[in-house]
Amino acid sequence: MRRSELLLGGQVHPEIEPYLKGVPDSVKLLGFQRQVEKIYRQSSIFVFPSRVEGSAKSTYEAVASSLVQITTKDSGDVVMNVVNGIVIPSEDAGALPAAILRLCENQLLLTEMSMAGRKRAMNHFTLDHFRQRVRTAYRTVFAKNSLC
Numbered sequence: 001m002r003r004s005e006l007l008l009g010g011q012v013h014p015e016i017e018p019y020l021k022g023v024p025d026s027v028k029l030l031g032f033q034r035q036v037e038k039i040y041r042q043s044s045i046f047v048f049p050s051r052v053e054g055s056a057k058s059t060y061e062a063v064a065s066s067l068v069q070i071t072t073k074d075s076g077d078v079v080m081n082v083v084n085g086i087v088i089p090s091e092d093a094g095a096l097p098a099a100i101l102r103l104c105e106n107q108l109l110l111t112e113m114s115m116a117g118r119k120r121a122m123n124h125f126t127l128d129h130f131r132q133r134v135r136t137a138y139r140t141v142f143a144k145n146s147l148c
Contacts, residue, residue, distance in 0.1 A: 003026070005026050006026060007028050007043065009031070009033050009039055010032060043067060044103075045103055046059075046062035046068070046070070046085075047069070048070070048072075049070065049071065049075075049088065049090065050071070050090070051074050051090045051091075054075075054076060055077070056076060059079065063078050063079070063120060064118075066117055066121075068103060068113040069086075070088060070099045071086075073087055078120075080120070086099040086102065086103070
């Protein structure tokens with residue numbers, strides 16, 4: 001297996017700091033990043049094991065960047081399990097390293113999921129798709145209000 005790095009982006013909360021002491025050199029604490037697309041371009045897997053997000057913007061950005069994702073069902077519906085990523089149980093600590101190893105050890109699977117993710121992004125998550133969904137939502141609300 002090739003040497004890997006773990007890039008941790010985002011603000012580090014004080015309660016997490018004790019767990020970050022003594023991490024290996026292969027773990028990079030990036031802090032807040034204004035241009036996450038640069039980090040996405042140097043990455044191959046996006047890990048977002050959230051328990052409460054719903055539909056995180058970062059998962060849309062990652063899929064648009066062709067990143068294979070490891071998420072939970074609580075992270076939204078961008079990832080289709082074993083199509084463009086792996087959906088793990090949010091309360092299973094062993095599932096995350098198992099999913100990472102599965103992807104790192106199978107370059108063909110990683111490539112196939114990456115291509116499927118980019119295709120999914122282009123077919124479902126462009127600005128035109130978003131605009132259409134917003135228009136539909138407004139029309140639905142206006143139609144219901146005009147019935148009153």
